[in-house]
Amino acid sequence: MGVAVSIFIQLLVNGLLLGGAYAIISIGLTLIFGVVRVVNFAHGEFLMIGMYAVWLLAQHAGLHPYASALLVAVLLFVLGALMQRLVIQPLLTADAHIQIFATVGVSTALLNLALMLFGADIRKAEVTLGTEPLTLGSLTFVSGQVITFVVAIAVATGMHLFLKHTYTGRAFRALAQNRVSAALMGVNVNKSYVLAFGIGAGLVGLAAGLLAVQYPAFPTVGQYFVLTAFVIVVLGGMGSLPGAVIGSIFIGLIDSLAGYYVGPALKEVVYFLVFLAILIVRPTGLFGLGRGSE
């Protein structure tokens, strides 16, 4: 009995920590989803760019990924703001599917650019901080996972407070509810969108710094994470930060438990079934804004 229980607890810990990794990616995605109302298919490629940037900084400047995380976040902020200004903004009044195609186009272009520049091989910075295995009784985990989890929670809380208590945050929320009314109330729509997209992308830069300790950079690395992140964002409710965090932990736990008790080949089947079931019961997701929103 002891073994079965300790394995179960280990699985819960693994799932929780995996949820942390998903959360740090999903927070930025849900912000862009929620405020700008654009399904950003290039989100994964932003992560990829971030991870290459972290690797390059480690390789050439000797920076630990954690040290370069903020730097890369700024870089990605600029990239995200540019994408909003140059790609999305001209298409703001176009059909939603045109915007989606535009982001898919950016995604494909970036992916192939990385393939051209770096090749398909994996690149990983060699570090010790963040990769040490820790033990707690019979439980084992890696320090980097714990750090990622803690930062994810802190960032989500910070973003939540920012949205609730600052003018810009309130403007973001107003835009999320109704773009036209927000504009009538004096919100500068274009400026807020550029800012929101930039912040969303910047958070992915932060994620890149945290994840680079455990995962290598390669052209398709973003796609490995981002499909799950989409599921999480829809599951939690588009634009909801608590939804993104709770959705991440939820998916992390299902991934871990189903991977063990059902089998690794079927874990995705399990969480997509759960995903479908939740959407049938709550079409706007766990913390969705409801049918009233735009």
Add this chain to the structure above:
Amino acid sequence: MIKHFKQLATAMACLTVMAVTPSQAQDVKVGALYPFSGGLALLGDESFRGVEMAVEERNTSGGINGKKITLLKADAVDANQAVGEARRLTSVENVSAIFGSYASGVSSAATQVTELAGVPYFELGAVADTITGRGFKYLFRSNATAKSFADRSIESIVKVIAPNLKIDPKALKIAIIYEDGPYGTLVGGFQKEEAKRLGLNVVETQAYSAKSVDLSSLVLRLKGSGADVVLQTSYQNDTLLFFRQSASAGFKPKAVIGAGGGYSLQETAQALGTSIEGIFNVDFPQVTMKEDGAPGLKNFVAAYQKRYGVQPRSGHSLVNYVGAKAFLDVMVEAKSTDKDKIRSAVLSYKKPVGSSAAGWGFQFGENGQNQLASSNLMQWQGGKLLTVFPESVATAKPIAAK
């Protein structure tokens, strides 16, 4: 003046065309269909170099019965492009044969076109067994297949790992894990069959998505099953993930054997650091193996270096070179580009094992598959992937588990 010059130039051009055309008509045109762009480009190009060297070598020694061989490159990154390019080669360029293709998906698609067109297709590198399992008459393959990878990995448990550990092979607990794409499923499936045939004790067989970002549950299962030997068929990232999460979960199997893919690449070794040490891997013959069982290997490496100015980037050039050389021999012996004459020449072409620079022999079955091609067992020792089995090509002794 300028007008005169133009006339002169036109006349010269006509003369050149007239001079060139008759000799071109006598050339033997062959296609080289590989992924030259996209994600597979590096190893596709490396494979092509083998064909290029074999053709150039043949041309300097008189070509095919006095006719010069011209090689036409065709870029096929996926099945669609493979079909298009195979059509172009067979119906526009009218090639006598096509060499290819590195990737199994490319090969499967291209050969459907060439078979219908009645143009012989010489496969030199794609490993999916299904390619030669479709009853095609004019498709021939020189290289070892996924089944050979699987069989060699199981044989290695019995003949190398168990004796090294001084354990009865049947007492070893074996876990087979593989990525759930065509590559992993094929190799993993054959490993399962072969292990069962030999009565070995397989405790876990698990497929997982290569796009997985977490394999900790799989590692816990393997740990719980007490697996001694893990066979993994994987790409780079999942190899890395498996090693990292095994280390953090404290799972230390006595031996891990990969099946090419991520296990063969220097970048994986770099990313893994010291934890790659002692890890086994089954793959195509490498250029670093011993010459005894692979006559002509040193000459190949020297010629490659002279031709391209670098060391071979992987064993792909070698196996493509060896295969292309054999099929060019076949074309000489067929004394014709007629598809049926080539088929009978292929079927009667026989060379013993250990006669080529890859260590392979040649003897083709009715399905067109070379039965004397194999893969080797290697081990990462001191940051290098050294061949450890079979002994005729081994450059190092296998080191028992840590």
